[in-house]
Amino acid sequence: MYPMERFLGTLKSFVRNRANPEGSIVERYIAKECSDFCSRYLEGFETRSSRPNRNDDEFEGVESEGFRVFTQQGRTLGATRYDPISVEEFEQIQWYILNNWDEIEDIIK
Template sequence: MYPMERFLGTLKSYVSNKARAEGSIAERYIAKECSDFCSRYLKGVETQANRLDRNDDGLDDLNYKGFDVFRYKGRCIGAANYDPIEQADFHKIQWYVFTNCDEIEQKLK
């Protein structure tokens, strides 16, 4: 499903008064945005904004001195899948990383 259709479906689910659908959607949307915004600043309460990710193993190394890309450790979810990369594709990937990663650009100078 496309993201816009999913969003419109969410807005459609906000309708509680079918006689005034637009006002009902606007009122519910504003209430949800306000509660989401305020929940970011609640201390000592677990909310959707401040809880750990579902698959977070807590293995990130904050003292890691290398590139930020490799700081987070994790484990596979599901079966392992190995797809070899062709040599030409590998060189394209390397070139893309070297030209678009700010951290590597600093190391190359």
Template sequence: MIHLCVHLSREAIFAGPVQYQWMYAFERYIHILKGYVRNKARPEGSIAEGYIDNEALTFCSMYFNEGETKFNKPEWNYDGPIKATQDGNIFVFKQKVRGIRVAINDVLNLKDLKKARWYVLNNCDEVQPYVRQYMDELERQGLRNVQEMLESEFHTWFLKYVSAIKF
């Protein structure tokens, strides 16, 4: 493989940027075509039949309304429409969630748990006014590390604040 480095510079000069000589897309498609082979005595005919079958099924599936095809299949991690809440509950806690992989029961350490809580609360649009309110309180106290305090202590302040509010 060291000898390959000798020729790489010359190949780059001759062929130009790597995207013009990159064969990955073709190799990938050849792999798909090889998957169509059913009769090893006549691979070309099998590939042609498989390609025609795939094209015909793809064309027909564009017009099927019932059943799941690659044109009307929901996205892999789509959980359905998100419904707005009118009962005063925070939007992020009303979403349906479906795991992508097998669940792993693991205990987070306190540092990771605080980061997870901060991430969820910080990315919820309904909580942003409370984040600003808590940030203003910290700035009024004259603290220097407002962002660190916000990330580490906001979830406890928010829990106390929301528990005190009567909905």
């Protein structure tokens, strides 16, 4: 039921003329729908409905050469930190890559 109550709260916030609340709600709702509809189809500038998602990791025009594992683009969401790994962990990672990664077989041979 919460989404419906939230929507009704939005409609109630549209009321400016307490003598005629229905007219105020209808007028503001139609104006909002028209502006939302037009903003989706206007080109050349960014609106609330046409801007990219907040955590969109797609970088257009950026091509990465090399192994497939290094072609993924991304960015950190928080502060970066450096966690050093031990020599034993490094050797385990190296062993796993050399034994389980298909793209590395050509380089080994």
